[in-house]
Amino acid sequence: MSGLKIVTIGGGSSYTPEIVEGFIRRYEELPVRELWLVDIETGKEKLEIIGNLAKRMVKKAGVPIAIYTTLNRREALPNADFVTTQFRVGSLDARIKDERIPLRHGYIGQETNGAGGMFKALRTIPVMLEIDQDMAELCPDAWLINFTNPSGIVTEGVLRYGKTKKIIGLCNVPIGMEMGVAKLFDVDSNRIRIDFAGLNHMVFGLSAYLDGNDITKSVIDKIADGKMGSTVKNIMNIDWVPEFAAGLSIIPCPYHRYYFKRQEMLEKELEEFSKGETRAEIVKKLEDDLFQLYKDPALDSKPPQLEQRGGAYYSDAACRLISSIYNDKGDIQPVDTRNNGALAGISPDSVVEVSCVITKNGPRPLTMGELPIEINGLVQQIKSFERVVIDAAVTGDYNKALLAMTINPLVSSDTMAKVLLDEMLEAHQKDLPQFSAYFASKG
Secondary structure, three states: OOOEEEEEEOOOOOOHHHHHHHHHHOOOOOOEEEEEEEOOHHHHHHHHHHHHHHHHHHHHHOOOOEEEEEOOHHHHOOOOOEEEEOOOOOHHHHHHHHHHHHHHOOOOOOOOOHHHHHHHHHHHHHHHHHHHHHHHHHOOOOEEEEOOOOHHHHHHHHHHHOOOOOEEEOOOHHHHHHHHHHHHHOOOHHHEEEEEEEEOOEEEEEEEEEOOEEOHHHHHHHHHOOOOOOOOOOOOOOOOOHHHHHHHOOEOOHHHHHHHOHHHHHHHHHHHHHOOOOHHHHHHHHHHHHHHHHHOOOOOOOOHHHHHHOOOOHHHHHHHHHHHHHOOOOEEEEEEEEOOOOEEOOOOOOEEEEEEEEEOOEEEEOOOEEOOHHHHHHHHHHHHHHHHHHHHHHHOOHHHHHHHHHHOOOOOOHHHHHHHHHHHHHHOHHHOHHHHHHHHHOO
């Protein structure tokens, strides 16, 4: 049959209207025949709501995309061309724990960084490996496009321990940075290109170009002047010290505030925490409001309120990548993929977030050489953390998990790492079956 079959795992996500809109807008170059939305039993109601909205959206657009919903991914996967993943193990309740427990002990509470990000990875990697196993059996030629956070760690977990090598991690942060630079210069974003290098949520813009002309210094000057704030909704906007931005001389991503402005970010988080609210709880309220909107049978397009959720440009990132693979475009996009020598000093089999040429055979990383000395140490430390987290996620080794927690620069204390690890293991026990031996030893 002509046309593409795409499967979205985590189809009941509030983000799904983004990707549906993206497929509709690109239908002429990306002829999606079937879109399967997959979720689990606890997400049944949301999946039904999203499925109905998706059907209204494609009907309004007049495109022949058939929408299917199922709670059984093995029903959806056979002969898929692309599989996208956007799920959250333990739902937003797990994210609330990831944020609240570290904050209770005076540490950054964040869903993809520090202790919270580590536990999101511990819960997610085993599930991704199950999906990988099903894909190897049911759609071995499909591309797996992973948007599930922490995207880089999860992608590397599959590449190290799974069967498929056709997995690409994706994040909306780089495209948001490009959009931010475009706004600084009041130009269309397709005239901006940034050379990205680093890791997921630890990526830097080494150089920026407008119509092929290097504008890096101008961008840095504008950042130093406070003219470019956080480009994602879920990161508080605290301006950089001008002299720091000038000294760094490359473009930081919003998540770098957790490392270079750790004290200020922690104080802001603790202030909100003292009022009884974390970002996760704000998001949960936003989700509830969104799904009330989604239920409206008159709604047949993505509502503007979705932009407050923090997933801006998701459809642009995901659908652009899928279209470039399908059409063998050879354009340049930042993705999470095997390093293969693109960044010197990081092992070739590690996953990095780097600008790549996108072809029908997947991404070809552009060679960026040595990272600037100013950031190389931090990137190396985070990569060490990621590697140990992946091993702990697969093996359930408590000692490895403690080591990973301690290595992370947002913890950096084996004593406090043990306190956080023990408390968070207990809080997430139902979603961490690989640690069954540890739980059994605790009686």
